[in-house]
Amino acid sequence: MLAHRGLAVEAPENTLLAFARAAAVGARYVETDVHVSYDGVAVVAHDASLRRVAARDVPVGKLTMSELRRIDLGHGQGFCSLEEALDGFPDLRFNIDVKVTAAVEPAVTAVGRTRSGSRVLLTSFSDARRRRLGRAVPDAVTSAGRTGVIRCALAATMRSRVAMTAALGGAIALQVPERAGPLQLVTPRFVEAAHRSSAEVHVWTVNEAADMTRLLDLGVDGIVTDRADLAVPLVAARS
Numbered sequence: 466m467l468a469h470r471g472l473a474v475e476a477p478e479n480t481l482l483a484f485a486r487a488a489a490v491g492a493r494y495v496e497t498d499v500h501v502s503y504d505g506v507a508v509v510a511h512d513a514s515l516r517r518v519a520a521r522d523v524p525v526g527k528l529t530m531s532e533l534r535r536i537d538l539g540h541g542q543g544f545c546s547l548e549e550a551l552d553g554f555p556d557l558r559f560n561i562d563v564k565v566t567a568a569v570e571p572a573v574t575a576v577g578r579t580r581s582g583s584r585v586l587l588t589s590f591s592d593a594r595r596r597r598l599g600r601a602v603p604d605a606v607t608s609a610g611r612t613g614v615i616r617c618a619l620a621a622t623m624r625s626r627v628a629m630t631a632a633l634g635g636a637i638a639l640q641v642p643e644r645a646g647p648l649q650l651v652t653p654r655f656v657e658a659a660h661r662s663s664a665e666v667h668v669w670t671v672n673e674a675a676d677m678t679r680l681l682d683l684g685v686d687g688i689v690t691d692r693a694d695l696a697v698p699l700v701a702a703r704s
Contacts (some may be wrong), residue, residue: 466492466493466494466687466688466690466693466696466697466700467492467494467495467496467560467667467687467688467689467690468484468487468492468494468495468496468690468693469496469669469670469689469690469691469693470483470495470496470497470498470511470691471483471484471485471486471487471495471497472486472487472489472490472492472691472692472693472694473486473691474486474691474692474694475540476540476542477518477538477539477540477542478511478518479497479498479509479510479511479544479545480509480538480540480542480543480544480545481542481545481549481550481553482540482541482542483542484497484550484553484554484557485554487557487693488554488556488557490693490694490697491693491697491698491701492557492693492697493556493557493558494557494558494559494560494687495554495557495558495559495560496559496560496562496669496689497509497547497550497559497560497561497562498510498511498561498562498563498564499547499561499562499563499564499568499571499572500513500525500526500564500565500568501525501526501565501567501568501571502525502526502528502529502530502533502546503526503527503528503529503532504529504530504531505571506529506530506546506548506571507546507547507548507568507571507572507574507575508525508530508533508544508545508546508547509544509545509546509547509550510525510533510544510564511564512525513525513526513564513565515528515536518538519536519537519538521536525544526565526567530544530546546575547561547571547572547575547576548574548575548578548579551575551576551579551581551585552579555579557584558584558585558586559581559584559585559586560585560586560588560608560640560689561585561586561587561588562588562589562590563587563588563589563594563598564589566591566594569594569597569598569601570601572587572598573598573601573602576602576605577602582602582603582604582605583604583605585602585605585606586605586606586607586608586637586638587599587602587605587606587607588607588608588609588610588638588640589610590610590611591610591611592609592610592611592612592613592634593610594610595607595608595609595610595613595636596634596635599635599636606636606637606638607635607636607637607638608636608637608638608639608640608667609632609633609634609636609638609639609640613632613633613634613636613639614639614641614650616628616631616632617629617632617633617639617655617658617659617664618648618650618655619632620632620658621652621654621655621657621658621659622654624654624658626658626661626662629658629659629661629662629664630662633662633664636664637663637664637665638664638665638666638667638686638687639659639664639665639666639667640667640668640669640687640689641666641667641668641669642668642669642670643668643671643676643680651666651668651680651683651685653683653684656683656684656685657684660684665686665687666684666685666686666687667685667686667687667688667689668680668685668687668688668689669689669690670689670690670691671688671689671690672690672691672692672695674695674696674699677690677695677696677699677700678699681700681703688700
């Protein structure tokens with residue numbers, strides 16, 4: 466179970482408080498996102514703009530890390546750097562989606578400074594960016610980007626282990642929505658094909674207990690959820 470942007474039920478998403486809330490309910494894995502500040506710091510943020518989270522039409526990349534920390538996100542929280550998040554929660558494992566190419570080197574620096582390579586999964590919608598992250602942090606694991614996921618889905622329909630392994634390109638996970646428009650991505654065949662190539666399937670974003678149970682019964686390895694408070698006891702009861 467991966468706590469999506471922490472536990473943001475009563476805390477602003479992707480903040481130190483949200484990560485603390487996730488840890489408090491027993492989450493061991495958190496999913497988060499990284500952009501880069503004006504002064505080159507890896508900043509924990511999903512959106513490229515402050516519009517949704519702070520009602521300001523300003524790009525994250527136009528503000529320094531110091532300025533971003535002072536943005537009022539609610540509950541006394543401002544933006545935090547990736548280094549602060551990794552350093553502040555040494556017992557959590559972080560699934561980090563690097564949103565832009567300019568954030569690659571700052572993210573790598575943050576992981577290196579906190580010696581967190583062995584407890585992070587690095588990913589990106591861009592497979593080229595994901596491969597670059599994997600090369601830069603050899604202790605980390607990665608999940609496939611968008612093109613890799615599409616190729617893996619095709620390989621699953623062909624029941625080709627060779628094609629699936631090639632499509633993974635060294636990634637150890639496929640992180641996908643259950644559906645992409647009319648296409649049902651997560652099927653028994655897809656899960657089985659991933660497992661045959663020693664890859665995990667993580668499904669996002671699943672917030673209903675009945676859906677979590679159904680997907681776990683299908684054999685998926687991870688659930689990315691906004692409701693870690695519901696998912697943690699559900700998974701614990703199953704195990």
